[in-house]
Amino acid sequence: MSTLTLTTWSLEMTSPEDLVPAVVPGSEIRVQRAEVPSPEFSRFLYASVGGDIHWTDRLALTRAQWVEYLDRPGVETWVAYDRGTPAGYIELDPQDDGVVEIMYFGLLPDFRGRRIGGHLLSVGVAAAWSLAERWAERGPTRRVWVHTCSQDGPTAMDNYLRRGFKVFRTETEEKEDTPTPGPWPGAQTGAQTGP
Template sequence: MSTSTLTTWSLEMTAPSDLVAAAVPGPEIRIVRSEVPSPEFSRFLYASVGGDIHWTDRLSLTRAQWVEQLDRPGVETWVAYDRGTPAGYVELDPQPDGVVEIMYFGLLPDFRGRRIGGHLLTVGIERAWSLAERWPELAPTRRVWLHTCSDDGPTAMANYLRRGFKVFKEETEEKAVTPTPGPWPGA
C-alpha cells in the first residue's frame, strides 16, 4: 500500500472586521439558507462537493445520524445556486462557547473556478458571525474557525487566506492513498 503526506491546517477569524469580502460573481448566483433540515439534501451536497477530494467521514452515517447532526440549534446550511442549480454549500456548526466551525464548505466540480467560492465563503462567514441573532439560545460568536487539508481543492487555502483567516495550527501525517469515492459512492 502506498502512502502520501497529508497536511491539515486549522484557520481562524477572531473578529467580524477580519473578513475581507469577495465580490458577488453575478446576479444569477443566489445564496439561500436551507431552513428545513434535510438529511437527503445535505448528503447530496456532501457527496457531490467532496466526492473527488476525499470527503468520506460522513458517508457511513445513517439517516438518523444525519438528522441528529442537522437538527441541533444553530447548525445551518447555506447553499449557493446558479440559476436554480445547487453549486455549493457551507455548513455552520456552533459550539456552546461562542465558537462557530465552518464544518464543510465547497463547490460541486462543475462550478469551481467561476468566483462563486469566494462569495459563498463570504456569506458563510457573515452568517457565522450573526448566528446568535437567528438562534438566541446561542452565545454571541467570538471566533469562527475551519480546517482544510492538502487533499482539498487547489484554491481552497488561498480563498480562506484572502477572506481574512489566519493559520493557527498545522499538522502533517502519512496517509494511505485511497481512491476518491466520487459523487456517487457505492453506485
C-alpha cells in the first residue's frame, strides 16, 4: 500500500463585497439552478466531475441517502451548461449561524481549461450570499467557505483566491493512495479504445 501527502486548505469569504466575479466565458455558457432535487442527476455530476480527482466519499450512498441530503432546506445545485450539455456544478450546503459551505465544485474533464470554472464559481458564491432570498428560514449568509486539496485540479486554488477567498487553515496528512474510478467505474482513465 502506497501513501501520499495530502494538503487541504480551508478558505473563506466574510462579505459579499469580497467576491471578485470572473469574466463570463461566452454566450454559449449558461449557469442555472437545478430547482428540482434529483439524486440521479446529482450523482451523475458528482461522479463525472470527481471521477478522476479522488472524489469517492459519496459513491456508496444509496438513493434514499441522496434524497435525504438534497431535500434539506437551502441545499442548492447550480449547473454550468455549454450549449445544453452539463459542464460542471457547484453545490451549496447551508450550515448553522449563517454559514454556507461550497460542498462540491468542479467541471467535467472535457470542459476544464476553458474559463468556465471562474464564472461558475462566481455565480455559485453570489448564490450562497443570496441564499436567504430563496430560503427565508435559513437567515442571512454571514460567511461562505470551501476547502480544496492537493488532489484537486491544478487551477482550483488560484480560482478561489482570484474570486476573493482567503485561506484560514492548512492541514497536511499522510493518506492511502487509492485508485479513483475514473469517469466510469471499471474503466481505465486514458485507456485507448478501438482498433
